[in-house]
Amino acid sequence: MRDIAIFLIAFLLLAFESPLLHEAHLAAYAPDMALLVVLYVGLSSRFERGLFLALGLGLLKDGFVMASPVGLYMVIMVIAFMVTYRLSQRLALRSILGVMLLAVVASFGASLLELFLSLVFDRHFGDSSRGPSLVFGAMLPEALVTAPFAPAVFWALDRLDGFLARKSDSVFH
Amino acid sequence: MREFLKRHRVAISSFLALVVPLFLLYVHGRSPRKTTIVEVALLRLTAPVEAAAADAMAGVKSVWSRYVALVDLAEENARLAKDVEILTAEALAAKELRHENARLRDLLQFKRERQDLETIAAHIIGQDVSPFARVVRVSIDAGSSDGVEEGMPVVSAQGLVGRIKVVSGRYAEVMLAVDARSSINVRVAGKGVSGNLEGTGANDEYSARLLYLQKAEPLVVGDTVVTSGHDKVFPPGLEVGYIRSLEERQRGVYYELQVAPAVNFSILEEVAIVIGHSDADEAEAPAPGKGGER
Numbered sequence: 001m002r003d004i005a006i007f008l009i010a011f012l013l014l015a016f017e018s019p020l021l022h023e024a025h026l027a028a029y030a031p032d033m034a035l036l037v038v039l040y041v042g043l044s045s046r047f048e049r050g051l052f053l054a055l056g057l058g059l060l061k062d063g064f065v066m067a068s069p070v071g072l073y074m075v076i077m078v079i080a081f082m083v084t085y086r087l088s089q090r091l092a093l094r095s096i097l098g099v100m101l102l103a104v105v106a107s108f109g110a111s112l113l114e115l116f117l118s119l120v121f122d123r124h125f126g127d128s129s130r131g132p133s134l135v136f137g138a139m140l141p142e143a144l145v146t147a148p149f150a151p152a153v154f155w156a157l158d159r160l161d162g163f164l165a166r167k168s169d170s171v172f173h
Numbered sequence: 174m175r176e177f178l179k180r181h182r183v184a185i186s187s188f189l190a191l192v193v194p195l196f197l198l199y200v201h202g203r204s205p206r207k208t209t210i211v212e213v214a215l216l217r218l219t220a221p222v223e224a225a226a227a228d229a230m231a232g233v234k235s236v237w238s239r240y241v242a243l244v245d246l247a248e249e250n251a252r253l254a255k256d257v258e259i260l261t262a263e264a265l266a267a268k269e270l271r272h273e274n275a276r277l278r279d280l281l282q283f284k285r286e287r288q289d290l291e292t293i294a295a296h297i298i299g300q301d302v303s304p305f306a307r308v309v310r311v312s313i314d315a316g317s318s319d320g321v322e323e324g325m326p327v328v329s330a331q332g333l334v335g336r337i338k339v340v341s342g343r344y345a346e347v348m349l350a351v352d353a354r355s356s357i358n359v360r361v362a363g364k365g366v367s368g369n370l371e372g373t374g375a376n377d378e379y380s381a382r383l384l385y386l387q388k389a390e391p392l393v394v395g396d397t398v399v400t401s402g403h404d405k406v407f408p409p410g411l412e413v414g415y416i417r418s419l420e421e422r423q424r425g426v427y428y429e430l431q432v433a434p435a436v437n438f439s440i441l442e443e444v445a446i447v448i449g450h451s452d453a454d455e456a457e458a459p460a461p462g463k464g465g466e467r
Contacts (some may be wrong), residue, residue: 011222012226014219015219015222015223015226016226016229016230018223018226018227019229019230019231020224020230020427025351032319047183047186048182048183048186052190053185054190055190055193055194055220058194059215060219062215063216063218063219064213064223065220066216069197069198069199069201069202070198070200070201070211070212071195071196071197071198071199071200071201072194072197072198072201072214073190073195074193074194074197075194075195075198078190078191078194079191082187082391117198119197121195121199121202122202148270
């Protein structure tokens with residue numbers, strides 16, 4: 001139930017993200033909502049269920065980002081989940097600033113991973129310098145745009161967890 | 174086997190979670206290639222939702238833009254209303270200037286026709302009005318400092334207005350020709366009839382009466398009454414009024430006829446004060462521009 005609800009929330013976030021940013025003329029600086037959801041899942045879920053959810057969210061993002069080959073964001077989300085899951089055993093997020101910092105680092109990592117995977121698997125990506133330079137150019141703005149959304153997404157999902165009364169292990173300890 | 178899977182489930186699931194997407198990435202990263210079933214499925218899943226989201230956003234945007242448009246419309250309306258106010262005021266001012274220009278042209282024409290008269294111009298600055306909205310007395314912006322003296326005739330382009338009653342430094346009051354205290358020596362132009370024109374002082378109409386002893390020839394309605402100049406106050410030939418009715422009344426030895434004034438005192442704006450005139454042809458001076466007939 002919780003996983004389906006999180007998946008639907010991510011679905012809606014991704015669906016509204018594109019037209020909303022387009023209307024606001026901010027399409028070039030899209031926050032990575034799916035990544036934020038995966039970070040929350042990594043910090044709050046059991047491994048197998050979280051991994052499955054990260055796969056689904058990655059696939060969902062692959063569906064919305066038509067320009068990239070299917071599987072790219074699945075890999076990125078799975079790795080992001082694994083890293084966050086490992087961190088969750090040692091990391092205690094006590095503040096909004098901590099959540100934002102995590103989002104910035106994760107966004108940077110995801111961008112680097114995207115660059116690496118695209119160079120390896122996407123035949124067209126390396127044909128010109130536009131692909132790599134675009135990813136490089138968008139790295140910092142995307143991280144900075146994503147970070148402010150992190151506390152809101154974490155808070156909303158935390159409320160959802162509270163509503164579903166699944167557990168009391170809030171991300172915000 | 175089951176024990177093995179259970180013991181290594183984290184490693185196995187991690188392995189699969191990485192291999193499956195990497196395989197998909199490998200397949201979809203190739204070029205050239207055909208569209209895969211995964212891409213079609215994803216498109217079918219995401220496209221309707223994306224379209225619905227875009228529609229919802231368009232709806233929100235539409236409502237928002239309409240609201241903003243309404244705000245703009247209100248501002249534009251206020252601006253246009255202000256513009257209309259300004260333009261209306263300008264149009265009224267222009268109309269007023271046109272009328273003033275016409276009146277001053279008439280006055281100038283009068284001065285050209287009566288070059289024997291030495292006049293100064295003045296504006297009407299105040300009017301006493303009767304309960305029936307008739308002007309009974311006017312004030313002008315010329316006084317003793319301008320050479321104006323008590324008793325001086327006041328004229329307009331239409332004819333005689335009255336005479337100066339009270340003078341102060343820069344202002345004067347005019348007693349109208351229709352005032353009950355007013356008496357002017359007149360003649361009926363071209364008819365050889367002389368007499369006195371006295372104001373009736375009626376509150377509800379501008380009227381005067383012509384008192385005369387006898388008439389040399391019959392009068393008709395509309396005959397022009399002009400100043401005779403015999404009283405040495407008013408220069409001769411100033412149009413005073415017109416015979417309104419031929420119903421004679423006898424007052425002692427005099428006959429009385431109703432006269433309508435030549436001047437419409439209600440719309441009077443500018444006047445000329447006659448401060449001097451040459452006496453050379455005063456007795457024969459014609460009524461201005463009309464040849465003595467209306």
